[in-house]
Structure formats: structure tokens, C-alpha cells
Amino acid sequence: MEPSPPLTQRLGVLLSGRGSNFIAIADNVAAGKIPAVIAVVISNRPDAPGLMEAERRGLDARMIPSRGLEREQYDRQVVEVLRERQVDLVCLAGFMRLLSPYFVSQFPSRILNIHPSLLPAFPGLEAQRQAWEHGVQITGCTVHFVDENLDAGPVVLQKAVPVLEADTVESLSARILEEEHRVYSEAICRVLSGCLRVEGRRVIGVSA
Numbered sequence: 001m002e003p004s005p006p007l008t009q010r011l012g013v014l015l016s017g018r019g020s021n022f023i024a025i026a027d028n029v030a031a032g033k034i035p036a037v038i039a040v041v042i043s044n045r046p047d048a049p050g051l052m053e054a055e056r057r058g059l060d061a062r063m064i065p066s067r068g069l070e071r072e073q074y075d076r077q078v079v080e081v082l083r084e085r086q087v088d089l090v091c092l093a094g095f096m097r098l099l100s101p102y103f104v105s106q107f108p109s110r111i112l113n114i115h116p117s118l119l120p121a122f123p124g125l126e127a128q129r130q131a132w133e134h135g136v137q138i139t140g141c142t143v144h145f146v147d148e149n150l151d152a153g154p155v156v157l158q159k160a161v162p163v164l165e166a167d168t169v170e171s172l173s174a175r176i177l178e179e180e181h182r183v184y185s186e187a188i189c190r191v192l193s194g195c196l197r198v199e200g201r202r203v204i205g206v207s208a
């Protein structure tokens with residue numbers, strides 16, 4: 001019998017806005033640097049530039065409006081589409097919603113998020129501004145598994161970014177964003193390679 005070809009893993013990207021992290025992921029997929037395909041891009045906002053870019057690239061781009069829906073009611077619609085598109089790994093890329101326990105239970109250790117600080121410092125909105133105002137000298141970005149709490153799941157990968165004296169919130173945010181674009185793809189590759197194991201809060205590398 002012929003050996004079966006390796007199955008291509010399928011990503012589902014969820015976003016609400018600009019979509020620069022989605023674009024970095026899509027570019028790396030297109031360049032063969034991430035061994036996966038983007039099976040679907042979902043936005044909860046109709047005007048998200050990231051969703052338009054997904055359409056422009058010929059990807060399956062869906063708008064599922066969240067307005068007026070209970071959290072789990074909305075999440076069930078999203079999970080249905082992710083299942084229909086046979087998504088293996090969900091990547092939140094500026095998706096401005098907390099996930100329900102139902103959603104999280106459907107993709108155990110298979111949902112990633114990126115956050116623009118070194119978690120657990122500065123969770124929530126405007127993390128770059130929080131870091132700048134706090135006066136820290138080092139901040140950065142974190143890719144983590146997602147649970148039902150805000151910016152809280154086990155850390156997959158972090159990159160430090162120094163805060164310079166001359167920095168404004170804008171210049172600091174721009175340098176963090178550059179790092180985000182690199183680190184998210186690297187974290188996706190690590191998770192897809194199957195060489196990570198989650199032990200409590202700790203993400204441990206195992207030899208494949």
C-alpha cells in the first residue's frame with residue numbers, strides 16, 4: 001500500500017480589525033514557511049480591513065456579526081464554521097472578544113493568541129501604553145494558548161523589546177508589532193510540529 005501523504009494542517013484566523021498579524025501569517029504560509037493552509041478567516045466586524053485583505057487574497061473570508069448575541073451563542077456559530085472548514089489550529093489575531101468555556105473546550109490547546117506585552121504584565125487593552133506609562137525598561141510580546149480568561153493561558157513564546165528613552169507609545173508599539181509578526185509564525189510552527197506539551201501552566205518542548 002502507498003504511504004498516505006502527510007495531512008496539511010488547517011488554520012482558522014479570527015480577527016476584528018487591521019489584520020497585520022493575519023497578513024504576516026498569510027505571507028509565511030504562502031512562502032512555505034508555515035506548513036499549513038489558511039482554511040478560513042472570520043471577522044466579527046464587517047468593516048475589518050483584515051477581512052477585506054483575506055478576500056483580496058482569495059481566502060475563505062467570513063463575517064459573522066457578534067452584535068447583540070450572547071457570548072456562547074456567538075461562539076457556537078464560529079465553532080460551527082471552524083468545524084465545517086476542518087480547522088486544526090485557531091489563531092486569534094486582534095480578535096476583540098473573550099472566548100466562552102464552550103469555545104475553549106472545543107479546541108483544547110489548539111487556540112493561540114498574540115498579546116503586545118510580556119504577560120502576565122499588562123493584560124487587556126493598550127498594553128503598549130500601559131508598559132510605557134508604567135516606565136518599564138523591557139516589554140515585548142507573548143503568544144499564548146487561550147483559555148476563557150483575558151490574556152491568561154499558558155505561554156508558548158515571548159520576545160522582549162527594550163523601551164528606549166526616546167520612545168513614544170507609537171514608536172514602541174511599532175517595534176513590538178515587528179516582533180509580533182515574527183514570533184506569531186514561529187509559535188504556530190512550534191505548535192503544528194507537535195513537539196510541545198502543556199503541563200499545568202508550563203509549555204514544554206519535547207523531541208518530535
Ligand code: GRF
Pocket residue numbers: 015017018019020021022050093094095114115116180
Ligand atoms: C496586536 O497588537 C495584537 O498583539 C493584539 O491586537 C493587535 C492586532 O493588530 N492582540 P493587527 O490587527 O494584527 O494588526
